[in-house]
Amino acid sequence: MNLLTVENLEAGYDSRPVVSNLNLTLEGGEFLSVCGPNGSGKSTLVKAIQGLVPFIKGKILIDGQNLFQMKAAQIATKLAYVPQVFEPVFDFTVEETVAMARYHRQANRFSHLSDLDKQAVEEAMGIVLVYKLKHKKLNELSGGERQRVLIARALAQDTPILLLDEPSSHLDLNFQLQIYQLLKRLQEEKGKAILVAEHNLNLVIPYSSRLIFLKDGRVEAEGKPASLLTEELIKRIFQVDVELRENRSTRLPEISLIHTDTKKELQEKESLSKR
Template sequence: MTTAIETEHLTFRNGYFTLRDLNLTIPKGKVTAIVGPNGSGKSTLLHLITKLLKQTSGDVRVENMSTAKLATKSLAKRLAMMPQCKQSLPSMTVKELVSFGRAPYQKWYQTGASNGDRDIVDWALQVTNTKKHANRMFDTLSGGEQQKVRIALALAQQSPILLLDEPTTYLDIAHQLEMMDMLKSMNKRFGLTIVMVLHELQQAAAYCDHLVALKEGHIAATGQPQQVLTARFLKEVYHIDAKVVFSEGYPLIIPLTQSYCHLEAVKTI
């Protein structure tokens, strides 16, 4: 397995939270979901990979290069980050916003976008089906369209690795599936390595090749969805009783709530 991202004994401590001795491998060219309960360290891990946070100890390697040795622009050419949508963006047109994705490639003396930059921005808008909104103000778009523009911004960096922090949060089910379909398509078409924080385990099972599960700041499990998403895992990590069945090779999670147990009892009468 070719590696896109590795961590070695990665540790982060602040006054109230600790990530402890994380050793993990993110496969190249695959879709990986980072899952786990609230507060388990998922977003913190992304921020450590992108150097938005500084680790207490340990190492992060992106494409076999330690991020400690990479300047900000060099790292931005290797990976792009789409933060949680609760983070505000400046008021400007969609095209102006997506153009910021070209910043890692621009020289200090450059006063405007080159023809090549403009072509890449147009490509990113086309791929995400947001070109029709190019001249609209970003803050006038719906939540679903804003999320697609954020992905266009990340794509404009032309980095081989794309990190996304909860890309489907606040979207209705139709827009969630549209978002996941688009990301999977980009993985297949362009060979992008995609790493995303997800809360919806069923989407992780259906769309992702690899899972990294965190619990209380440590790795609880890694592997393919069918290997990780077991009844025992759900009990130990999420503290829920659930039944896991398979449909077309994908695990389906059925929580064993009181309502479900009542229905099962009725069926046996």
């Protein structure tokens, strides 16, 4: 069953939509990556799904319920979100930050964390390996650690759907890999449906059940990574020449950029071979 259904979505920040005529579905336990060039509408789409942009038209069903008829606290039980940028102003600790994911589940506004809440918070911090940092303040953490804290907060929210906006941005190669391995684990072990907006194609290919390419706010292509990716498609979407190779470890396509000089060489080789 579809956990998320988006039909004829138009969304943006004023009356001119950033994404338009957009349809997508997300099934339980699916890993869907939304890719596309800068400005194609990836982040707007992720925000629109949660009702976070001021201009939205169309139909968004979350677990069968109409998003526009749901209260914020109801949406928070279905969707958890990891934003691209998070600059804390006040010095909350890691534990306090993760615990905020449980506020909407507490019996009343004056009650403190229940045993179940505490367990969820500790488990979430344990999964993303930030438990030892729980008394540290967010401003004392590195970018990678902070990103993991945000994922822990999303996990503690205990929702069937996880939405992430460019989770690898600002992270080095090691952390990028760690974050995606963690997301894959959550998909496989916890059955989470994951939707990621990501510009780094090579990073998402091995982990995605399905890819969606956006261009100018519309879906340009959709499918499984192994069958969908072609050099022509990448050229059409990103306006860049690439070479598709097989990744040695995953046996899946991997994108290699063709630099201008290399391109000339290849063309020369081709013309020589034709002669």
